[in-house]
Amino acid sequence: MSSCIDYFYNILSRRDYSAAELRKKAHEKGFEQSEVLEAINYLQEMGAQSDSKLAANLIASYTKKYGKSVMRRKCMEKGISMDLFDQAWNEHLEQMEGEEIDQLAGLKAKVMRKYSIDTFRQLDPKTKSKLWNYLQYRGFNPFELLQKWQIEEEALD
Numbered sequence: 684m685s686s687c688i689d690y691f692y693n694i695l696s697r698r699d700y701s702a703a704e705l706r707k708k709a710h711e712k713g714f715e716q717s718e719v720l721e722a723i724n725y726l727q728e729m730g731a732q733s734d735s736k737l738a739a740n741l742i743a744s745y746t747k748k749y750g751k752s753v754m755r756r757k758c759m760e761k762g763i764s765m766d767l768f769d770q771a772w773n774e775h776l777e778q779m780e781g782e783e784i785d786q787l788a789g790l791k792a793k794v795m796r797k798y799s800i801d802t803f804r805q806l807d808p809k810t811k812s813k814l815w816n817y818l819q820y821r822g823f824n825p826f827e828l829l830q831k832w833q834i835e836e837e838a839l840d
Contacts, residue, residue, distance in 0.1 A: 687714045687722040692731070699737045702727070703762020738763050738771035746775070747786055753822025790823075791832055803832045
């Protein structure tokens with residue numbers, strides 16, 4: 684077990700891994716299943732590995748670039764359960780109550796610059812299609828965002 688723990692400490696010193704990723708890496712190295720499970724439990728008890736901490740870190744680092752669906756997919760790819768993701772997402776939302784507006788304002792400004800948009804009320808179909816693809820690819824709900832931005836513009840007029 685000691686060599687397995689040493690291996691895990693070595694790879695965890697570079698970046699965080701989920702328990703599923705550690706199991707996969709250990710299996711590729713040829714460690715026994717029981718030895719791997721004991722080592723992962725030991726690391727979790729010591730606080731060196733935590734799927735919930737990893738989910739929270741992923742959410743914090745991807746918040747400005749991506750929407751919830753992309754973050755959820757990235758967590759699934761790393762083997763993090765949806766329950767842990769949802770818990771980390773809710774905690775993140777509680778912490779970021781006022782900052783969400785700033786992030787969406789930054790996204791709005793970026794989109795307006797990128798697609799030379801003056802107003803969201805009268806978008807030509809080609810630009811609207813590009814905008815939908817851009818937002819959807821990054822995990823945002825384009826319908827909700829465009830509707831929200833249109834309402835904001837109407838309120839300013």
